[in-house]
Amino acid sequence: TSYVMLNSQFRPHPPCAPHTLPPQPGLLSLTQSILNLGPCSGPNRQRDLCTFCTISLDQEEVFRTKVFDKSLSPFYGEDFYFEIPRPFQCLSFYVFAKGVFQRDLPVGKVSIRKEELCKFSGKEHWFGLQPVDPNSEVQGKVHLEMRLNELIIENGSMCQQLLVRIIECQGLPLISGQNCDPYATVSLVGPARFDQKKTKVKKKTSDPQFEETFYFEVTRPNSYTKKSHFQVEEEDIEKLEIKVDLWNNGNLAQDVFLGETRVSVKILRNDHIHRAWYLLQPKGNGKSKTDDLGSLRLNVTYTEDNVLPSACYTPLRTLLLKSPDIKPISASAAHILGDICRERYEAVLPVVRLLLHHSRLVSFVSAIAALELENTQEANTIFRGNSLATRCIDDMMKIVGRSYLTVTLKPVLDEICESNKTCEIDPIKLKEGDNVEVNKENLQGYVQKVFSSITQSSSSCPPLMCDVFRSLRQLASKRFPDDPHVQYSAVSSFVFLRFFAVAVLSPHTFQLRPHHPDLEVSRTLTLISKTIQTLGSWGSLSKNKLVCIHVFILTVSMSSLYLFYYREVQKRAQGRKRIGKNFKKRWLRVTNRELSYHKHRGKEALCIMPVKNIQAVEKLDESAFNRKNMFQVLHSEKPLYVQAGNCVEASEWVEVLSQVSRCNPDRLGTFHPSAYLAGAWLCCRSLSDSQPGCKPCTPTLLANLQLDIDCDRETERIFSLFTSSYSKLQKMEDACASIAVYQGPLREQDDYSLFTIQDSKETFHTVRQISHILKELQREHDTRSGTAQYGSQENPIVGKTS
Numbered sequence: 001t002s003y004v005m006l007n008s009q010f011r012p013h014p015p016c017a018p019h020t021l022p023p024q025p026g027l028l029s030l031t032q033s034i035l036n037l038g039p040c041s042g043p044n045r046q047r048d049l050c051t052f053c054t055i056s057l058d059q060e061e062v063f064r065t066k067v068f069d070k071s072l073s074p075f076y077g078e079d080f081y082f083e084i085p086r087p088f089q090c091l092s093f094y095v096f097a098k099g100v101f102q103r104d105l106p107v108g109k110v111s112i113r114k115e116e117l118c119k120f121s122g123k124e125h126w127f128g129l130q131p132v133d134p135n136s137e138v139q140g141k142v143h144l145e146m147r148l149n150e151l152i153i154e155n156g157s158m159c160q161q162l163l164v165r166i167i168e169c170q171g172l173p174l175i176s177g178q179n180c181d182p183y184a185t186v187s188l189v190g191p192a193r194f195d196q197k198k199t200k201v202k203k204k205t206s207d208p209q210f211e212e213t214f215y216f217e218v219t220r221p222n223s224y225t226k227k228s229h230f231q232v233e234e235e236d237i238e239k240l241e242i243k244v245d246l247w248n249n250g251n252l253a254q255d256v257f258l259g260e261t262r263v264s265v266k267i268l269r270n271d272h273i274h275r276a277w278y279l280l281q282p283k284g285n286g287k288s289k290t291d292d293l294g295s296l297r298l299n300v301t302y303t304e305d306n307v308l309p310s311a312c313y314t315p316l317r318t319l320l321l322k323s324p325d326i327k328p329i330s331a332s333a334a335h336i337l338g339d340i341c342r343e344r345y346e347a348v349l350p351v352v353r354l355l356l357h358h359s360r361l362v363s364f365v366s367a368i369a370a371l372e373l374e375n376t377q378e379a380n381t382i383f384r385g386n387s388l389a390t391r392c393i394d395d396m397m398k399i400v401g402r403s404y405l406t407v408t409l410k411p412v413l414d415e416i417c418e419s420n421k422t423c424e425i426d427p428i429k430l431k432e433g434d435n436v437e438v439n440k441e442n443l444q445g446y447v448q449k450v451f452s453s454i455t456q457s458s459s460s461c462p463p464l465m466c467d468v469f470r471s472l473r474q475l476a477s478k479r480f481p482d483d484p485h486v487q488y489s490a491v492s493s494f495v496f497l498r499f500f501a502v503a504v505l506s507p508h509t510f511q512l513r514p515h516h517p518d519l520e521v522s523r524t525l526t527l528i529s530k531t532i533q534t535l536g537s538w539g540s541l542s543k544n545k546l547v548c549i550h551v552f553i554l555t556v557s558m559s560s561l562y563l564f565y566y567r568e569v570q571k572r573a574q575g576r577k578r579i580g581k582n583f584k585k586r587w588l589r590v591t592n593r594e595l596s597y598h599k600h601r602g603k604e605a606l607c608i609m610p611v612k613n614i615q616a617v618e619k620l621d622e623s624a625f626n627r628k629n630m631f632q633v634l635h636s637e638k639p640l641y642v643q644a645g646n647c648v649e650a651s652e653w654v655e656v657l658s659q660v661s662r663c664n665p666d667r668l669g670t671f672h673p674s675a676y677l678a679g680a681w682l683c684c685r686s687l688s689d690s691q692p693g694c695k696p697c698t699p700t701l702l703a704n705l706q707l708d709i710d711c712d713r714e715t716e717r718i719f720s721l722f723t724s725s726y727s728k729l730q731k732m733e734d735a736c737a738s739i740a741v742y743q744g745p746l747r748e749q750d751d752y753s754l755f756t757i758q759d760s761k762e763t764f765h766t767v768r769q770i771s772h773i774l775k776e777l778q779r780e781h782d783t784r785s786g787t788a789q790y791g792s793q794e795n796p797i798v799g800k801t802s
Helices: 116-122 312-319 335-339 347-357 361-374 390-400 402-420 436-455 461-478 486-505 519-536 545-554 647-660 709-725 726-742 760-784
Strands: 002-006 051-057 058-064 082-085 090-097 106-112 124-128 139-150 160-168 183-192 193-198 209-217 241-248 254-266 273-279 295-304 563-573 584-591 594-596 605-610 615-621 630-634 640-643
Touching: 051 436, 090 116, 090 295, 106 116, 106 124, 106 295, 116 295, 116 630, 139 241, 139 254, 160 183, 160 241, 183 209, 241 390, 254 273, 312 347, 312 709, 312 760, 335 347, 335 361, 335 390, 335 709, 335 726, 335 760, 347 361, 347 390, 347 709, 361 390, 361 461, 390 402, 390 461, 402 436, 436 486, 436 519, 436 545, 461 486, 461 545, 486 519, 486 545, 519 545, 584 647, 615 640, 615 647, 630 647, 709 726, 709 760, 726 760
Parallel strands: none
Antiparallel strands: 002 082, 002 295, 051 058, 051 090, 090 106, 124 295, 139 160, 139 273, 160 209, 183 193, 183 241, 241 254, 563 584, 563 640, 584 594, 594 605, 615 630, 630 640
């Protein structure tokens, strides 16, 4: 698993020891400066250069910056973060001059090989731009086998024959977005010889299987002696080599070079057979003399994690998943990680993803939000800092709210970006001929469309976001009971300021637009974003807008009464005899507040059960009552057994009831899949009716939330974060011991004051558990460490070998 972070700061010239801004670890951020671009555009076009940059893994573009208008020293100031999903050879940055009536022209590039990323990681560097040459744009690897055979010819003398087998290639580039039609040429090259052979063309594949063998005569019969089995004339032995070139068959067009590799024949001196993988190289190894094309300033942070088998992570994963249940929450493993890595932004994301996958995030966020509110003195500053709670909620919204943003904002953002209406209202920035009143009207129209799209989107808000917002409202009202607006500002500080406003400002970051908007549209989006932030902060609100925001926040935090399901069922209560007419027809009704059953539809309820009291909802074995489509509702009293009309309705009841009760604090971890009859549980034969369940409860997955989360990878990332901050973990342990001994508060000047320690004994216990688990995991890494053999598929040979 690989992560890349890029960050840099503009300087007009590349001097030594430039001043740097503190990087944001865990983000892939790119802030670039380009100099001396004149040679690329001609002496008369220097001032007209509009440039942009692309980021590529090998030849695949993954990000693109905005276009910078008419400058030879552009400052991009953009942040990117991504996980690298596949093997790669180079991380490349291309600079393009924006074409008006023709295609964009490449100015130059910076290409950093994977094995060199660690050398530049975490530091700012000026990189000289290199020319973009088609013969240097290569990727992929080739699998070769070479063998030296001795042959006896007709006159009885011996000669040497070289066998070259080209087995396969992997990772060849796409050509015009399609798989290529590759073929290979295999040549024996020497001072006075060039023997070339060619494979068949493989159609539409980036991973061709060639499996072709070629034979070359290496020595002449009269050169053979008894002294050595490999005796080639002195002028040839140091220079004979096998050269393999990969090409894309262009049919009627010119063939495209895909890469080459060279292997010296003398590698067979000590080994009759040589078989290895080779990385494809640029033609002539990509070396050429060039003019000064300019410079690019980058800060790259690259992290690579080696993920162990899943069982190795069970202790750490279990400890982290217990975090929401630890009292106080500051003594939990997840909170301790946030505490010792508080200056590392990327530390929160793997914890959020892990807890989210296991449906433990809402309870954890509620606990840390309550802790933050304890230290908040003014209602108007609620959730305005960069705390563990706000960072967790930020990451949660970015993960689960992407489709919500697409449904809510994409149509109006597409309209804004494509209509090209000017919205500039700053007199200093107005262009000649602009009418400020018309611009103001344009801006107001756009703001109203965005605002309406947001306030009318509550039905599309993901359930998990609703759960978090509901918890924030309740916590804020409890902390500031005399402030009627605090429950709304607690939610709006996230949903408006940290979610919608950010997406409007940078739509490309959330995949709402394919690329960064141009300068004029970007300015329009900035003005709209600032206005949305102001509205979300309750600034200059009209009565109508205030009502709209109140209704929207109430709706997304699920405070209104919603009817989810109303069906006729057969109902049976626990404690009845197994025989007899114990099942009765009833109308079952569920809302987000209560579950009730009625003798007749729409009539008064015979029984009402608060949803907050539901502890589990599970299917019931058919053998319990010899009835199909049964489910049970477990709550604080005796279970409620229900028979649905059919299997589909039974599944829908279980899904709906599980969803509305998923955040209940007293949910059970186990249940009995059958009933308690005749003094025993039919499933496990236990005699006690209060015996805990014999089967784990079904995990409740959030509706409309499908995430591809690799928990082992996230846990490995957390292990790496703990390990890199181990000195701070030890300081926290010392701080807990100091508090326990002296029974007093920490001194402000101590490093210990940076930690949140509410219960020193509980925190000390958790820290010791973490330390023990880290040592065991490190032992597993040490046991399994070891670089793959050089020349293997995992560790191919780079460059010429001999």
